[in-house]
Amino acid sequence: MTPVVQMRGVTKVYRSGSGSRTVEVRALAGVDLSIYPGEYVALMGPSGSGKSTLMHIIGLLDTPTEGEYWLGGEPVRGLSEAQLARIRNQRVGFVFQAFFLLPRLTALHNVALPLVYRGLPLAERLKRAKAALEAVGLGDRLDHLPSELSGGQKQRVAIARALVQEPDLLLADEPTGNLDSRSSDEILGLFDALHRQGKTIVMVTHEPDVGARAQRIVRLRDGRVADGGMV
Amino acid sequence: MNPLENFRMAFESLWGNKLRSFLALLGIVIGVFAVTAMISLGQMATAGITQDLEAIAGRSIFVQPNFNEGQDFSTAPIREEDILALQTLPASVIPQLFTSAQYEARPGTRRSIQLQGTPGDLPRLDPTNKLARGRYFSQAEARGGLAVAVLSDRAARDLFPGREAVGQVARLFYPNGARLELTVVGVLQPPGGLFGGLGAAATVYVPNELIWNTSPTARKGQYDFVVLSLKKGADARQVTRQVQRIFEGRYGKGKYQIASTESFQDTLRSITLILQALLGAIAGLSLLVGGIGIMNIMLVSVTERTREIGLRKALGATSSQIRQQFLIEAVVLTLVGGLLGVVLAAGLLLLITATVPFFKVFILNPATVLLALAVSALVGLFFGVWPAARAAALDPIEALRYE
Numbered sequence: 001m002t003p004v005v006q007m008r009g010v011t012k013v014y015r016s017g018s019g020s021r022t023v024e025v026r027a028l029a030g031v032d033l034s035i036y037p038g039e040y041v042a043l044m045g046p047s048g049s050g051k052s053t054l055m056h057i058i059g060l061l062d063t064p065t066e067g068e069y070w071l072g073g074e075p076v077r078g079l080s081e082a083q084l085a086r087i088r089n090q091r092v093g094f095v096f097q098a099f100f101l102l103p104r105l106t107a108l109h110n111v112a113l114p115l116v117y118r119g120l121p122l123a124e125r126l127k128r129a130k131a132a133l134e135a136v137g138l139g140d141r142l143d144h145l146p147s148e149l150s151g152g153q154k155q156r157v158a159i160a161r162a163l164v165q166e167p168d169l170l171l172a173d174e175p176t177g178n179l180d181s182r183s184s185d186e187i188l189g190l191f192d193a194l195h196r197q198g199k200t201i202v203m204v205t206h207e208p209d210v211g212a213r214a215q216r217i218v219r220l221r222d223g224r225v226a227d228g229g230m231v
Numbered sequence: 232m233n234p235l236e237n238f239r240m241a242f243e244s245l246w247g248n249k250l251r252s253f254l255a256l257l258g259i260v261i262g263v264f265a266v267t268a269m270i271s272l273g274q275m276a277t278a279g280i281t282q283d284l285e286a287i288a289g290r291s292i293f294v295q296p297n298f299n300e301g302q303d304f305s306t307a308p309i310r311e312e313d314i315l316a317l318q319t320l321p322a323s324v325i326p327q328l329f330t331s332a333q334y335e336a337r338p339g340t341r342r343s344i345q346l347q348g349t350p351g352d353l354p355r356l357d358p359t360n361k362l363a364r365g366r367y368f369s370q371a372e373a374r375g376g377l378a379v380a381v382l383s384d385r386a387a388r389d390l391f392p393g394r395e396a397v398g399q400v401a402r403l404f405y406p407n408g409a410r411l412e413l414t415v416v417g418v419l420q421p422p423g424g425l426f427g428g429l430g431a432a433a434t435v436y437v438p439n440e441l442i443w444n445t446s447p448t449a450r451k452g453q454y455d456f457v458v459l460s461l462k463k464g465a466d467a468r469q470v471t472r473q474v475q476r477i478f479e480g481r482y483g484k485g486k487y488q489i490a491s492t493e494s495f496q497d498t499l500r501s502i503t504l505i506l507q508a509l510l511g512a513i514a515g516l517s518l519l520v521g522g523i524g525i526m527n528i529m530l531v532s533v534t535e536r537t538r539e540i541g542l543r544k545a546l547g548a549t550s551s552q553i554r555q556q557f558l559i560e561a562v563v564l565t566l567v568g569g570l571l572g573v574v575l576a577a578g579l580l581l582l583i584t585a586t587v588p589f590f591k592v593f594i595l596n597p598a599t600v601l602l603a604l605a606v607s608a609l610v611g612l613f614f615g616v617w618p619a620a621r622a623a624a625l626d627p628i629e630a631l632r633y634e
């Protein structure tokens with residue numbers, strides 16, 4: 001079976017400053033990792049260990065400084081900015097800790113947003129967005145603005161926005177970080193359900209009991225996979 | 232993604248920020264308003280001047296001896312045979328004589344008045360002369376040199392204050408004292424419009440023949456001045472050239488002055504064009520200022536919407552789609568501003584045509600409107616480029632981290 005994510009020696013070096021005062025930060029220092037279709041993987045590790053950086057590289061928001069990365073069997077190296085954007089749009093769904101909903105758009109239009117970049121007609125976009133919102137249990141909140149929704153509801157809208165893309169890979173960076181425990185349970189329940197439906201999920205988290213719900217835990221330490229990379 | 236989608240998005244985001252969008256496009260509104268109003272007012276002024284000029288002079292060509300050549304008046308007169316040659320052209324030929332006379336305003340006080348010799352039936356030959364009362368002397372009366380006169384409105388009021396002039400006898404004197412008693416048969420209408428004042432002289436119109444017979448200076452068969460009142464459809468420039476050829480062929484270059492209302496109009500038009508260009512350029516400066524305002528607002532908007540930009544990129548927008556989005560926002564902003572400016576200008580022009588008598592016709596050329604809108608769109612495009620490039624260059628990770 002082709003892994004959805006396949007990494008060999010992925011390194012990410014951030015440089016800041018200039019000249020002799022250049023500071024290099026090795027956010028990732030040779031990551032080997034494979035993730036297979038249908039897996040639910042928790043990405044854990046201390047703060048600053050490179051979890052978000054790895055997540056961004058997996059989701060093609062960033063590119064490795066060194067090393068090789070295959071997404072769905074295709075090498076990522078050498079793709080243009082526009083090609084990366086297209087793959088992001090078609091194969092990767094993001095869920096962020098801070099939701100990132102556009103405040104002026106209703107839940108329905110927020111969810112329909114990624115489909116704008118597929119050139120789908122408006123009616124079709126709204127139809128799919130409605131279905132996605134219904135799938136996360138917000139069929140009765142279509143016309144609400146983000147400011148009219150609770151934290152848990154906002155995150156469900158954000159998940160619907162990722163689902164509407166029908167991605168190969170669902171990436172969530174501490175999706176319960178801004179939520180109280182009741183809403184967290186709701187959201188985690190939703191991810192469990194998506195996992196049961198066969199979605200591939202990678203979730204960054206600090207909390208052991210959140211990680212415990214995943215199928216596999218990948219532990220990062222100082223930019224390296226300490227455990228669970230399963231290559 | 233199709234461009235219409237971009238326009239929809241642009242409207243949505245501008246609508247979501249109504250107050251700011253309005254303030255941002257205010258500069259463009261004022262700029263386009265100023266440019267449009269300037270151009271159209273210039274056109275309206277030209278039209279007004281042209282119309283007034285036509286009302287007093289029609290479409291005419293004027294020929295008179297050239298005084299600048301240092302010759303005596305009488306050495307280069309216009310002769311009967313010249314008139315016959317001119318009569319082959321598509322115009323009514325009106326040979327005239329000018330001289331001055333005096334009248335007794337009160338016993339003992341003499342005043343000057345202009346005495347003008349014309350053929351009979353002048354209003355038919357040159358429709359810019361309109362009768363107010365009575366009639367014009369006929370061609371037969373003119374040929375016979377009868378002592379009949381038609382008065383300009385001013386002359387009627389000067390010679391017969393408070394009385395009806397038609398039917399009266401006007402008593403005039405030549406400078407040498409010779410008397411002239413004329414039966415007044417008609418009075419002309421005063422000329423109207425901007426140039427009304429120019430034509431408001433006190434003039435007594437009499438047959439050419441009469442002046443030849445009575446004036447101590449005039450010589451039979453010689454005229455001072457010829458007006459060719461062009462027939463409908465005649466080409467003024469072409470006829471002017473033909474008149475020139477006739478006089479140059481007979482007398483050589485430079486002896487006669489030949490002018491046409493068309494050439495006055497050309498001069499007027501070029502003057503208003505220069506004025507228009509100057510005022511338009513000044514108004515254009517306000518467009519520049521408006522454009523800088525747009526750029527400022529767009530830059531603020533890009534900074535404010537850093538997260539939105541990051542999110543859109545994460546969801547699959549390419550840099551060029553983001554650039555397009557912001558460029559189109561800028562263009563939509565300036566286009567809406569331009570449209571408002573044109574509407575305001577149209578309002579002002581309507582108001583001016585309704586209230587200022589000189590501006591008789593409302594002119595707002597489709598070309599002017601198109602130009603105004605095209606310029607506003609270009610201003611948006613030009614001043615939107617930098618903000619849009621900044622938006623497009625944002626790194627999505629940085630943008631999503633941005634607080």
Ligand SMILES: Nc1ncnc2c1ncn2[C@@H]1O[C@H](COP(=O)(O)OP(=O)(O)OP(=O)(O)O)[C@@H](O)[C@H]1O
Nearest residue numbers: 014016025026027046047048049050051052053054
């Ligand atoms: N743009 C950047 N420039 C410089 N250094 C960076 C940049 N982004 C991340 N880093 C550094 O890379 C390292 C890994 O950062 P990353 O955000 O991946 O950690 P994390 O595991 O997600 O931490 P947290 O749990 O606090 O979110 C950190 O030391 C961070 O300071």
Ligand SMILES: [Mg+2]
Nearest residue numbers: 051052053173
């Ligand atoms: Mg992080």
